[in-house]
Amino acid sequence: MSKPLSIAVAGLGTVGGGLLKLLSDNAEVVAARAGRPITVGAVSARDRNRDRGLPLSSLRWYDDPVALAADPGTDVVVEAIGGSEGPARALVEAALRAGKPVVTANKALLAVHGAQIAELAEARGVPLAFEAAVAGGIPAIKALREGLAANRISRVAGILNGTCNYILTVMREEKREFAEVLAAAQALGYAEADPAFDIDGVDAAHKLAILAALAFGRPVDFSAVHVEGIREVSALDIALAGELGYRIKLLGLAARTPSGISARVHPCMVPVGAPIARVDGVYNAVVAEGDQCGRIMLEGRGAGAGPTASAVAADLIDLARGRVTPVWGAAAGALDAAPAVPMERHVGAYYLRLMVLDRPGVIADVTGILRDHAISMEAMLQRGRAPGEVVPVVLTTHDCEEASMRAALARISALDSVLERPALIRIEPL
Structure with a gap:
């Protein structure tokens, strides 16, 4: 085998910690598929003394995550900090400027600043990979950018937030109101202490902005996404939807129309017979429609340590093999300038x-x-x-x-x- 691919991981929470565990548990499988071992050489996190269930003493520790970009023994930087600003953005930009490939799970960063970051990656000739940014372990990015590369995509849609899908599922099955189910979801760890990004649709909108950019070959534009959450969905509406033959889901939907690209996140009534209507609990689903492939649907766990780490590792394996694809599927000069269609x-x-x-x-x-x-x-x-x-x-x-x-x-x-x-x-x- 070739020289190991040495990575630096910034952030050792759910995603970063899950990646370290995956690379340890599945080292032989990963090495066989990557053509060489993938090893962790350096890490950064807020708390050096926290027990993460894995030995870290042999790794180079950086209190400042941005300093990982200059670590001389690092081949690839993995950003698992999160957030659209602060150290996450600074690290990604510093790594790209230093000529180091970046793998990130950060949907907020890509949705808000993805156009500029992609331009930087292209200008420096450095790969930027982000399979884990949308739908956890579902290979939605690869499906759109690579598997369906020869198709004209007319629409992409999906259940993109497991917290909302879980809440709506429990409301329907147990005939309970939103506030009660949200509190229970927080107690179980399915919802954050501050759940606003999830229940107000922002998390799903970040992911939809990324999917729309890939599906339609255009720069990412989060500002063009219409966003509504599920706070106003009542148990009565869910029951009445059932009587009418529908189920209520929070969906992200983007489509190419004669006037341009529409992108929206909001509660929807979908027919009970539709495959996506049966995607319940914390599961996610992504639907794409291409002129050659027709309609496809991918379903799976959209979050969690294992699924998200799986997606990060897939990107690392591609980099180890030298497989590189432009960030939005085509070079900046070939991207579409189709206008956004307003919700009205x-x-x-x-x-x-x-x-x-x-x-x-x-x-x-x-x-x-x-x-x-x-x-x-x-x-x-x-x-x-x-x-x-x-x-x-x-x-x-x-x-x-x-x-x-x-x-x-x-x-x-x-x-x-x-x-x-x-x-x-x-x-x-x-």
Whole structure:
């Protein structure tokens, strides 16, 4: 075998610690597939004295992670710190400037600064690999950038956050409300103490921005992603979705349209018969549609030490073998400049739940507003009568433009018979 590939790992939390364990446990398998051993020579983390279950005394320790970029015995730098700014960004940029390949699991960094970092990597002629940044152990990056390289991709979508998928699954199966299930998920370690990035859709949007860049061969553009989370999804909406033949999932969806590229993250109603509707718990799924391959779906664990370390190690094996691909699948000069399509121009079907006073004329008022905005109603669901009481009324629509629906919703919300803010969920026929 050739000379070992010596790596430096910054960050020894879930990802970095998982990688050290994988490279120790599966050393023979990794060496056989890489054509040479992959060894850890240097590390950096915040707490030098913490017991991580692995011997670190023989490794070169750096208190400053950015200093790993200048470590003379390091061939590849692995960034597992996380975050779009601070030492993670500084380390990646310093390593690339020093001519050292970088492997990162940092979706926030790539989503926010990926265009500039990719330009730096290309200018220096240095590989930047990031399989672990999206969907954990699912090889979504390789599938889009390499496996489907000969296809024109029309759409990429997926369940990209296991925390949200777990919460929505438990809400459906146990008929419990969001806040209660979130608290339980935090107690089990499935949700962070501050879960905002997950439940507000930001984590999924970071990943979607990366997938969209790869799918459509364009620079990453996180600012163009429309983002909504799951805080407003209620147990009632989940139950009503079931009656209508749907399940509610937080999806990331990006598509090439005649006007440009649309990218959005929000709760969706998907038909119960759709394969993605059956992806439950902490699992992730990625769907891609190509002109030659048709539709494919990948499913698996989207987070955790083992799956994420597996993805990092796959990148290291590629580097050990000399397999290098441009960051976004093509050189900067060949990337597409298609514009972003604003959310207001989205066209699709909608679920609308209203809490209204049960009195004559309410439905006529609502349907009149929908008619004024050229929105065609597909179905209506109302359970029983309770004159003078508050009752839920559910409407589903045929395809219409988002701007029209938003304008109609503003007028409906102002009706004195509508007592709560209407719930709006988009219907996606995946």
